Amino acid sequence: MKAAWYDRNGMADDVLVLGEMPDPEPVPGEVRVRVEVAGVNPADVKRRAGAGGRAIRTPRVIPGDDGAGVIDRVGAGVSAERVGQRVWVHSANHDRPFGTAAEFVVVPDGQAVQMPPDTPFEVGACLGVPALTAHRCVFADGPVDGMTVLVTGGAGAVSHYAIELARWGGATVIATAGAPDKQDAARRSGADHVVDHRRPDAIEAILDFTQGRRVDRVVDVAFGANLPLTEATIATGGTIVTYASDAVPEPVLPFYSFMRRCVTIRTVLVFAMPAPATRSAIDDVTSLLLRGALTHPIAARYRLPDIAAAHTAVEQRTGIGKTLVTVTDEAAQV
Structure with a gap:
């Protein structure tokens, strides 16, 4: 099969290679997916770069947690009826060497989720890490029915789905975003109010909108950096749910301020989600796909030979939405 891989950590242009590898075969409990479109997430580029001391543990790594395609083979114990199903794939490269940046990927049966008939492969490749993370953060x-939810970094892939899911759940949603195009993206996602977090009066702008009532829940992309804002705006008994803290990886907590209000701080890593939470997220996402109730912004599309450029774009935060890599010429377009 045609695949992209790296055998050492480093810059995308330096270490990503395109070539031929043997086709993988599913073992018991697994399915093989012929990949049409792969997604590129920050986790993919961090693994490749070796961020946080994460050196590769296998001779070769095919990147990519997310993707979409068609099941063409199944291992023992998996229903043969799965062959031919159009699916989206999640967590393919987590604790496994070979991900979705290839013509075929093998994953455990439960990590290949059947798509509604009319769902394009590009949409399926947008889901995975962002949609599952967002669902866990929100719910x-x-x-959240009747609550006010603050979503920081409202133009990100996770934040986009968090806004849509919170609105679907009945919440009033406030989003923060910086540049005007990112503010516009948060509004398109459905945020009821968008605040430029760079404003010196950002806290006041949030509380003005809520008429002085603090928010019930925060979905936060930058925990350490956002602490001044989230501390000031979280309600008594509220929850700050965070899935990243890149700018300030070891934040100092305002402990007593949180303690006096019984604030809960919850961290979320999609790869460590409890199985019932993953099933609930998949069920809700599938239901919303059937209803056409989710949108799927795409930052850019690349071909597999240009995967290094795709990784670089994600690292440089180019564009708004998910960065995709088309693996086959037959991949459907949104």
């Missing part, structure tokens, strides 16, 4: 602490 891990219960329903």
Whole structure:
């Protein structure tokens, strides 16, 4: 099969290679997917770069957690009826050497989710890490109907789905975003109010919108950097749910301020989600896909030979939405 891989950590242009590898075969409990479109997430580029000391543990790594395609083979114990199903794939490269940046990927049966008939492969490749993370962040602490939810970094892939899911769940959603195009993206996602987090009066702007009532839940992309804002705007009994803290990886907590209000801080890593939470997220995403109730912004599309450029674009945060890599010429377009 045609595949992209790296055998050492480093810059995308330096280490990513395109070539031929043997076709993988599914073992018991697995399925093989002929990949049409792969997604590129920050986690993919961080693994490749060796961020946080994450050196590769196998001789060769095919990157890519997310993707979409068609199941063409199944291992023992998997229903033969799965062959031919159009699926989206998640977490393919987590604790496994070979991900979705290839013509074929093998994953455990449960990580290949059947798509509604009319869902394009590009949409399926947008889901995975962003959609599952967003669902966990929004609903891990219960329903949000009638609540006010603050989503930081409102133009990101996770934030986009978090806004849509929170609105679907009945919440009023406030988003933060910097540049005007990112603010516009957050509004298109459905945010009821968007605040430029760079404004010196950003806290006041949020509380003005809520008429002085603090928010019930925060979905946060930059925990350490955003602490001044989230501390000031989280309600008593509220929850700050965070899935990243890149700018300030070891934040200092305002402990007593949080303690006096019984604030819960929850961290989310999609790869460590409890199985019931993953199933719930998949069920809800499938239902919303059937209803056409989700949108799927795409930052850019690349071909597999240009995967290094795709990784670089994600590292440089180019564009708004998911960065995709088309693996085959037959891949459907949104």
